[in-house]
Amino acid sequence: MSWGNLIRLVALLTLLALLLWPDAFSGAFGLLTTNGQPAIYNQGNLLDITLSHLGIVAVATLGATIIAVGLAIIVTRPFGAEFLPVSRSLANIGQTFPPVAVLALAVPMLGFGTAPTLVALFLYGLLPIFENTLTGLTGLPPAVVEAARGMGMSGWQRLLRVELPIALPVILAGIRLSVVISLATATIGSTVAARTLGEVIIAGLLSNNTAFVLQGGLIVGVLAVLIYDGLSALERSLLARTGQTRA
Amino acid sequence: MIEIDDVSRLYDGRAVVDQVTLTIQPRTVCVIVGTSGSGKTTLLRMINKLVNPSSGSLRIDGEDIAGIPAYELRRRIGYAIQGHGLFPHRTVAQNIATVPGLLGWDRAKTRARVDELLELFQLDPASFRDRLPHQLSGGEQQRVGVARALAAKPNILLMDEPYGALDPVIRAKAQADLLSIQRKLGTTIVLVTHDMEEAIHLGDTIAVMAHGKLLQSAPPAEIIARPANDFIADLVGSSERPFRLLSLSRVGDHIEPGTASGAPIATTASLRDAYAELLWSARTALPVTRDGEIVGQVTLAALARLAARPQ
Amino acid sequence: MSLAAPAIDRPRPTWLALDKLGVLVAVAAGIGIALPFALFRANRIVPGEAMGLFAALPLHLALLLVATLIGGFAAALLRWPAHLKLAVGLVVVGMLFVLAGLSASHLTPDGDSFARVSPGAGFWVLAFAFALLVTDALTRLALRPWQRVAMLLAVAAAMALLLWSGLWNDLSMLREYANRAQSFWSEAQTHLGLAFGSVAIATLVGVPLGMVCYKFAALRASVLNLLNIVQTIPSIALFGLLIAPLAWVAAHVPGAKAIGISGIGATPALVALFAYSLLPIVANTVVGLVGVSPAAIDAARGMGMTRWQRLLSVELPLAFPVILTGIRIVLVQNIGLTTIAALVGGGGFGVFVFQGIGQTAMDLVLLGAVPTVALAFAAAVVLDALVDMTARGTRT
Numbered sequence: 025m026s027w028g029n030l031i032r033l034v035a036l037l038t039l040l041a042l043l044l045w046p047d048a049f050s051g052a053f054g055l056l057t058t059n060g061q062p063a064i065y066n067q068g069n070l071l072d073i074t075l076s077h078l079g080i081v082a083v084a085t086l087g088a089t090i091i092a093v094g095l096a097i098i099v100t101r102p103f104g105a106e107f108l109p110v111s112r113s114l115a116n117i118g119q120t121f122p123p124v125a126v127l128a129l130a131v132p133m134l135g136f137g138t139a140p141t142l143v144a145l146f147l148y149g150l151l152p153i154f155e156n157t158l159t160g161l162t163g164l165p166p167a168v169v170e171a172a173r174g175m176g177m178s179g180w181q182r183l184l185r186v187e188l189p190i191a192l193p194v195i196l197a198g199i200r201l202s203v204v205i206s207l208a209t210a211t212i213g214s215t216v217a218a219r220t221l222g223e224v225i226i227a228g229l230l231s232n233n234t235a236f237v238l239q240g241g242l243i244v245g246v247l248a249v250l251i252y253d254g255l256s257a258l259e260r261s262l263l264a265r266t267g268q269t270r271a
Numbered sequence: 272m273i274e275i276d277d278v279s280r281l282y283d284g285r286a287v288v289d290q291v292t293l294t295i296q297p298r299t300v301c302v303i304v305g306t307s308g309s310g311k312t313t314l315l316r317m318i319n320k321l322v323n324p325s326s327g328s329l330r331i332d333g334e335d336i337a338g339i340p341a342y343e344l345r346r347r348i349g350y351a352i353q354g355h356g357l358f359p360h361r362t363v364a365q366n367i368a369t370v371p372g373l374l375g376w377d378r379a380k381t382r383a384r385v386d387e388l389l390e391l392f393q394l395d396p397a398s399f400r401d402r403l404p405h406q407l408s409g410g411e412q413q414r415v416g417v418a419r420a421l422a423a424k425p426n427i428l429l430m431d432e433p434y435g436a437l438d439p440v441i442r443a444k445a446q447a448d449l450l451s452i453q454r455k456l457g458t459t460i461v462l463v464t465h466d467m468e469e470a471i472h473l474g475d476t477i478a479v480m481a482h483g484k485l486l487q488s489a490p491p492a493e494i495i496a497r498p499a500n501d502f503i504a505d506l507v508g509s510s511e512r513p514f515r516l517l518s519l520s521r522v523g524d525h526i527e528p529g530t531a532s533g534a535p536i537a538t539t540a541s542l543r544d545a546y547a548e549l550l551w552s553a554r555t556a557l558p559v560t561r562d563g564e565i566v567g568q569v570t571l572a573a574l575a576r577l578a579a580r581p582q
Numbered sequence: 583m584s585l586a587a588p589a590i591d592r593p594r595p596t597w598l599a600l601d602k603l604g605v606l607v608a609v610a611a612g613i614g615i616a617l618p619f620a621l622f623r624a625n626r627i628v629p630g631e632a633m634g635l636f637a638a639l640p641l642h643l644a645l646l647l648v649a650t651l652i653g654g655f656a657a658a659l660l661r662w663p664a665h666l667k668l669a670v671g672l673v674v675v676g677m678l679f680v681l682a683g684l685s686a687s688h689l690t691p692d693g694d695s696f697a698r699v700s701p702g703a704g705f706w707v708l709a710f711a712f713a714l715l716v717t718d719a720l721t722r723l724a725l726r727p728w729q730r731v732a733m734l735l736a737v738a739a740a741m742a743l744l745l746w747s748g749l750w751n752d753l754s755m756l757r758e759y760a761n762r763a764q765s766f767w768s769e770a771q772t773h774l775g776l777a778f779g780s781v782a783i784a785t786l787v788g789v790p791l792g793m794v795c796y797k798f799a800a801l802r803a804s805v806l807n808l809l810n811i812v813q814t815i816p817s818i819a820l821f822g823l824l825i826a827p828l829a830w831v832a833a834h835v836p837g838a839k840a841i842g843i844s845g846i847g848a849t850p851a852l853v854a855l856f857a858y859s860l861l862p863i864v865a866n867t868v869v870g871l872v873g874v875s876p877a878a879i880d881a882a883r884g885m886g887m888t889r890w891q892r893l894l895s896v897e898l899p900l901a902f903p904v905i906l907t908g909i910r911i912v913l914v915q916n917i918g919l920t921t922i923a924a925l926v927g928g929g930g931f932g933v934f935v936f937q938g939i940g941q942t943a944m945d946l947v948l949l950g951a952v953p954t955v956a957l958a959f960a961a962a963v964v965l966d967a968l969v970d971m972t973a974r975g976t977r978t
Contacts, residue, residue: 056826104602106601106602106603107602107603107606109718109721109722110603110714110717110718110721112721113717113718113720113721114714114717116962117717117959117962119914119962120914120918120955120958120959120961120962121918121955121958122917122918122919122921122951122954122955122958123918124918124921124922124932124935124951124954125918125921125935125951125954125955128935128938128939128947128950128951129947129948129951131939131944131947132944132947136942204813204814207814207816208814208815208816208817209816211816211817211818211819212816212817212818212922215925215936215939216939221816222816222818225816225818225819225822226818226925228822229818229822229925229926234822234823234825234826237819237822237823238819238823240816240819241815241816241819241820241822241823242819244814244815244816244819245811245814245815245816245819248814249811249814252810252814319884321880321883321884341886342886342887342888343886344886345883345884345885345886346885346886347886350881350884350885352877352880352881352884353877356875356877356878356880356881356884357878357881358878358881358882358896358900359875359878359900360899360900369882369885369887370885370886373885373886373887373891416881419881419885420885429884
C-alpha cells in the first residue's frame with residue numbers, strides 16, 4: 025500500500041471513530057477550550073448531522089447531474105445547437121453568483137430549512153457539471169465521431185455508445201468539482217437552519233469555542249478530501265480503460 | 272571553420288552521439304542526414320552548446336567553445352528550427368530584432384537591419400513588420416524564422432529540419448532562396464534533415480549519421496557514386512542514383528556544339544531537368560540558351576554517359 | 583425571379599422564421615406577465631400581498647409596458663439581426679427597471695414610511711426572460727473586448743442614473759438602504775478592500791511561488807496538494823479557525839497589533855481569503871509556464887538568452903493570459919466569499935445578508951446580495967476582456 029493510501033485509510037478510520045465515539049476525542053479537543061467549555065459538540069449527534077450534511081449534498085448533486093448532463097446533451101444535438109452559445113454565456117454568468125447570494129435569494133421563495141440549501145447547492149452544482157459535459161461532448165476526437173457515423177450508428181447510438189462513454193471521465197471531473205464545492209457550501213446552509221455541519225462551526229463561532237469550529241471544519245475537510253480522491257481514482261481508472269491520458 | 276573532434280554525448284550511459292569527428296569548411300553548406308534517433312540533432316545542438324559533449328571538443332575558427340559562455344556563443348551563431356519557434360506574442364519585427372536587442376544594438380540600426388532582412392526574404396517590410404506570427408502562412412513563418420536567425424549577421428547558421436513542416440512547392444522555393452542567400456552572404460550553414468533529396472540539393476558536404484556514429488562525410492557526388500555502406504546506398508535509393516547524379520550538374524557545364532530544334536532549355540537548369548524534358552518531348556537533343564541566345568545543345572547520349580556509375 | 587416560378591420556390595423571408603431561443607424567452611415572458619408584478623407589504627416583515635400588472639401600475643403605464651412587451655415578443659420570436667434584438671431587449675429590460683420603481687411609488691400611500699413594495703415574481707421572470715434575450719444577442723454579436731467593457735460602463739452609468747434620479751426610492755431595497763446609507767458605504771469599502779486586497783497579496787505571493795514550482799518539479803506536487811487541501815476547508819470554518827492564532831500573534835508578536843493584526847475583524851477574513859486565492863494563482867502560473875511552446879523556448883535558448891531573459895521576455899509574457907485567468911477566477915470567487923467574512927465580524931456586504939436572514943427581512947438580504955453579484959459580474963467582464971486582450975497570438 026502506498027503512503028498516500030495509508031494516510032487516506034488512517035484519515036477515514038479517524039473520521040469514523042470521531043463520528044461514532046466522539047467522547048474519546050474530548051481530551052484532544054479539550055486543549056482548545058477555555059473556561060470549561062464543552063470540548064465536543066453537545067447540541068446534537070455528530071454522526072446524524074454528518075449524514076444529513078452528506079444527504080443534502082448527495083441529493084443536490086444527483087439532481088444537478090441529471091439536469092446538467094441532460095441540458096448539455098440537448099445543446100450539443102443539432103436540434104439544440106442554437107442554444108449552445110447562450111448556454112455557455114449563462115454558465116459563465118452563473119459562476120459569478122456567490123453561493124451565499126444564491127442561498128439567501130432562495131430563502132424568500134422557499135422559507136427556512138433544508139429546501140433553500142438544496143436549491144442553492146443544486147443551482148451552484150449545475151455549472152461545473154454542465155461546463156465539463158459540454159467540454160467532453162464538444163471535444164471528442166473528430167475521427168471517432170466520423171467513424172461512428174460511417175458505421176451507420178444513429179444519433180442515439182452514437183450518443184450512448186460513443187460520445188457519452190468517451191466524455192465520461194470529463195463529466196465525472198465536473199461532478200467531483202461540484203461535490204467538493206457543495207460540501208463546503210452546505211455549511212453555509214446552517215445560517216438558514218439547514219441541518220449541516222455548519223451548525224457545529226457556527227455554534228463554535230457564537231460561543232467562541234475553537235474546538236467546535238475545528239470539529240466541524242475538520243469533518244467537512246476530511247470528507248471533501250476523501251471524496252475528491254475517491255472520484256479522482258475512479259476517473260483515472262476510466263481514463264486508463266479508454267486509453268486516454270490525463271490532459 | 273567548425274572542427275568537431277572526437278565528440279560523444281551519453282544519456283544514461285548510452286551514446287547518442289558516438290565519437291564523431293567532422294570538419295566543416297567556412298562558407299560551405301554541410302548537411303547532416305540521418306534517420307530519427309541517429310544523433311544528428313544532438314550533434315547540431317552541441318555546436319551552440321544547447322547540449323554539452325560528454326567527451327571530445329568543438330572548435331570554431333580554432334577557438335575551443337568550452338571556454339565561451341553559452342549565451343555569448345549562441346548570440347554569434349544563427350539558429351533556425353523546425354516549426355520555426357517564433358515567439359507568438361511578438362511581431363515579426365520584434366522577433367527578428369531579438370538577438371540585436373540582446374547584443375544592445377541601437378534602435379535605428381536594428382530597424383534598418385530588420386527591413387533589410389525582410390526585403391532579402393521577399394517580405395514587404397511595410398506590410399509584414401507589425402504582423403503577429405499566427406497571421407503568417409507556413410512559408411512566411413519559416414522565412415521569418417531564418418531571417419531572425421540571420422539578424423545579427425552570424426558567420427554560422429544552424430538549421431534543424433527547417434523545412435520539415437512545409438509542403439513540397441513551398442519547400443523547393445525556400446531551398447532555392449536559402450542557397451542564393453548563402454552565396455550572397457557567405458554564411459557557413461550546418462543543416463540537419465532526414466531527407467536525402469534535400470541533402471543532395473543543398474549540401475556542399477553531406478555527413479550521414481546512424482546510431483550516433485558518423486558513417487560518411489563527402490560531397491554529394493561521392494555519396495551517390497561511392498556510398499560507404501549499404502545503409503547509405505539505401506538512403507540514396509538505388510533506383511534514384513542516376514537521376515540524383517544528374518541533378519548535381521548544370522546544363523551550362525555540358526554544352527556541345529550543334530543545333531537542335533524545339534523549345535530550348537536554360538544553362539542554369541539541372542541536367543535532370545534536361546533529361547526529363549528530352550524524354551517527355553521525345554527528342555534526342557535540346558537547344559541551350561544563355562541570356563536568350565542559343566549557345567549549343569545538350570544531348571541524350573551525353574546525359575546517359577554522365578548518369579552512369581562514375582569509374 | 584420569373585413570374586412563372588412556383589410559389590414553393592420562394593423562400594419565406596428569413597426575418598419571419600421563428601427563433602428557438604425566442605420561443606423559450608416568449609414562454610418565460612408569458613408566464614412572467616401572469617405572475618404578480620409587485621409585492622406590497624404594510625410593513626417590513628408581514629407577508630406580502632401580490633399585485634398583478636394592472637394593479638401595480640397606473641393604467642397608462644401598464645398599457646405602455648404591455649405595448650413594449652409585444653415589441654419584445656416580436657424581437658424574441660423572429661429572426662431579426664442580433665443588434666436589433668439587443669436594442670429591443672435592452673429597451674424592455676430598461677422599461678421593466680423604471681416601471682418597478684414607478685409601481686413602488688404608485689402603491690405606496692403618500693407619507694407612509696412603513697409600507698414596503700418590492701418587485702414580484704412576475705418582474706423577476708420578465709427581467710430574466712429578456713436578460714436572456716440580451717445575453718443571446720450579445721453572444722451572437724461576439725463583441726471585441728473593449729466593446730464589452732464599454733457596454734458594461736454604459737449599463738453601469740444607466741443604473742447609476744436610475745438610482746440618482748430617485749425613481750427607485752420607494753422600492754423596499756432602497757428603503758433599507760436609506761435607513762443605513764452610511765454603513766452601506768463603509769461596508770462597501772470593507773468588502774472591496776478585503777476582496778481586492780486578498781487577491782493583490784495572493785498575486786504577489788502566488789506568481790513567484792508558481793514560478794518556483796515550475797522550475798523545481800519536485801516541489802510542484804506537494805505545494806499544489808497542500809493548497810488543494812486548504813480549498814476543501816469550508817470557508818466559515820477557516821475564518822473561524824484563524825481567530826485564535828491571529829489573536830495570539832497580536833498579543834505576543836511585538837508590532838503585530840500596530841499594523842492592524844487582530845483576532846477578530848478583518849484580519850482573519852483577509853488571511854482566509856488569501857489562503858483560498860493561492861491555489862488558482864499558483865496552479866495557473868505553473869500551467870501557463872508549462873504550456874509555453876517548447877519550440878519558442880528552444881529558439882530563445884538557441885539565440886543566447888540567459889535564464890532570466892528567457893523568463894522575462896518569453897515565458898512570462900506567454901504564460902500571462904493563463905495567470906490572468908487564475909486571477910480572474912480568484913477575484914470573482916473572493917468577491918462572493920467576502921460575504922462570509924461578516925460571520926466573523928469582518929464586515930462587508932455579508933453584514934446585510936446575514937442581518938437580513940436573521941430578521942427574515944429579504945430586502946435587507948438583497949441590499950447585501952445585489953451589489954455583491956453586480957461587483958462579481960463586473961469584475962468577470964473586465965478581467966475576461968483583459969485576458970482576451972493579452973492573449974493576442976499566444977494561443978492558437
